[in-house]
Amino acid sequence: MGDKFHIDSQDALKQRMKAHKLPFNEALSPYCWINTLLQKAPLDRLRLADFGVSVKASYAHIGVQELANIIDKELLTLCGAHFERYYAQMDSYS
Secondary structure (H helix, E strand, C coil): CCCCEEECCHHHHHHHHHHCCCCCCCCCCHHHHHHHHHHHCCCCCCCHHHHCEEECHHHCCCCHHHHHHHHHHHHHHHHHHHHHHHHHHHHCCC
16 A cells, blocks of 8 residues: 555544544554545545545556555455465365
8 A cells, every 4th residue: 555655644534534434443554544445435536635645656647446446456466365375274284
């Protein structure tokens, strides 16, 4: 997430998440909050700047919906790798 977004104001992000009643865990990184925002907010009306977030220059040409799709695919890849590393090998112990 840090390669795609810059958090301009963590306080604004937190306050807007609360104001919009978006679930987030304050103990986690604010970049996790952005993922929740992309999952729960109506992306066709989402203005990241209102949440104190900006898109880094290398991704500025990509729309919010497409960014959310890219992030979903990346997270699925990471989950798959995690599963293969930690859980799939447990089957070999059976």
